[in-house]
Amino acid sequence: MEKKIAVTALAALAQDNRLDVFRLLVQAGPEGMPAGAVAEALDLAPNTLTFHFDRLRTAGLVTARREGRSIIYAAQFAQMNALVAFLTENCCGGVLCAPAASCKPARKRAKEPA
């Protein structure tokens, strides 16, 4: 991960409401949840929420997809893991002294067997 992206990602997480948004999406899992549901859960104005989603998206921490009238936001676990790895990679004088944490959400079955 480039340092510039790391700073952007850290800045994206370094705000009360955005940290709440991100953690909510992390808990929601890879399927994500609609912007409106996030707005209701955290009691945030929709335009304010858009502002925060933009920050998270620019940092690569969430993705957005349209589904009907809603826009579904989902956490990007890979990016979160990359950030954690970046923070710990130079730990202990450059010697890797512990594996970086990694979070792989339960794999969605490709096809539900009949």
Next chain:
Amino acid sequence: MEKKIAVTALAALAQDNRLDVFRLLVQAGPEGMPAGAVAEALDLAPNTLTFHFDRLRTAGLVTARREGRSIIYAAQFAQMNALVAFLTENCCGGVLCAPAASCKPARKRAKEPA
């Protein structure tokens, strides 16, 4: 770790120069290094550096101790690990799916055997 501290720590790391400072201290190890050495290594004005050190210290990410005329700053690995743990703890719907990364700097020998 409390959310408030997590936000403070993330904000402390979410800035170019401070991220450089912190990583330099992480590489320097638990002994730390004098403010002046950091200033020279990163080409930062001493008063600017004091500002950044304050942020990192408030976040619990570094500690300071006086040694002669110098003030030695050192990374707080425990706090860094706590932050990483906080970021990953609610991963995967609350189910802990991976151990948080942890960085324990090599233990300093209590006494060099003669």
Next chain:
DNA sequence: TCCATATTTCAACGATTATCGAAATGTTGG
């Protein structure tokens, strides 16, 4: 004590940030 070194404090400044209100955009169903 006086001087040089190392770092911090203070006041100021332009830049960025988070939030708000109002209006615009895209989507679905009647």
Next chain:
DNA sequence: CCAACATTTCGATAATCGTTGAAATATGGA
């Protein structure tokens, strides 16, 4: 097409941030 819904865009505002220059504070040595 029109109305209701879901979300975004735009303009404005107060608050915070990062840097600078000048002055202050501590420490150690001559």
